[in-house]
Amino acid sequence: MSSMAGKQVVLGVTGGIAAYKSAELLRLLVRDGAHVQVVLTRAAAQFVGPRTYQALSGRRVAMETDAVSVEPGGMDHIALAHWADVVLVAPATADFMARLAHGLAGDLLSSLCLALEKPLALAPAMNRAMWEHPATRANLALLRERGAAVFGPEDGAQACGDQGPGRMLEVAELRRCLESLFHTGVLRSVPVLVSAGPTREALDPVRYLGNYSSGRMGYAVAGAALEAGAQVTLISGPVSLETPAGARCVSVRSAAEMRDAVLAVAPVHRIFFSVAAVSDYRCDTPAPRKIRKEEHEVLQLRLIRNPDILAEVSGIPEAPFTVGFAAETEGLLEHARAKLLAKGLDLIVANPVGGAEYGFGRRHGDLTLLWEGGSLVLGRDRKELMARRLVREVARRYLERETADAAPAH
């Protein structure tokens, strides 16, 4: 799975001949699993029309007709700025960058960039002399200083016949640059273990006890840890999700299998995110053959407790930094805090489940982080975004502890 999978990207296209490459870039991003909303300036539409982008993105293209207005039913500049995980303007003309540098917001794309609180990337494309002009240099320096990422341009033959810097980067390179924006590096080379998904406890050869966990949160945590530069091992119960690119994945079925897989590798990992919804019980003796309903008017199952994998990990010598999840339908914070203490964890993430919007099987998560001395509300959002916030917070605390442990005693 590409690290662009699930990302919400606004692809802004301004009026330059390189716009023909943006259609191909869009195709690559969509193939990576990104959700891409194209925003065209009026000049851009003179080069490649909205239908091309609409067909490739499967979304109505946002185009300004006047000031910041959008097509009926589309998102306005504020909604788009909130929706986007990143905005990439490719190609970005000299004129567009000049307007952006001065905070002008006379059209949809520039106004959404002004309202944006997420990463902004620009892929300039223009004639060599325009690129080298002091006005363009100054505008670019200002945009860089304010945090914009600038991808390219490269040197080469130009559409106008000139030779020199100003060509938009090739699309494969732009896609790589875009991916790298999400790579924070805070956990560079740290071995991180993540358990995810449900477990299945066999009742007979064809039936099992399970739960509604989709694995989405655990996979998002693994993805966010990869973005942070970690070496990720993902131990996953049965889910229908793609393994995040770069993770080592071990597939398991039952809690016992998950326990064996986790304990075998936990000592060589420095952080353990225990996101899996491990079944608390298993069937005492699964039937060796299919249970026949003709034989039982009432079927009684004897269930026995499964070992607590997370508590076992936190108990091993030199245990990794342990992060548990408390999925609760009521008494969220009290239950979560009790588990933090009972299992001897460094952190626990409290998340309400069982509602219509958040939790098991849903796309959104509502997370609060708790530790012995306090708590932090991480908020509610798509699981991918929540996972990034969580990994950032966990990385900060883990690194603080490592630094404190490494400091010489006085």
Ligand code: C5P
């Ligand atoms: O006790 P409870 O199941 O609510 O605890 C949830 C946390 O403990 C999760 O992090 C889950 O992955 C972990 N857990 C475990 N082994 C179990 C049950 C839960 O590791 N048998």
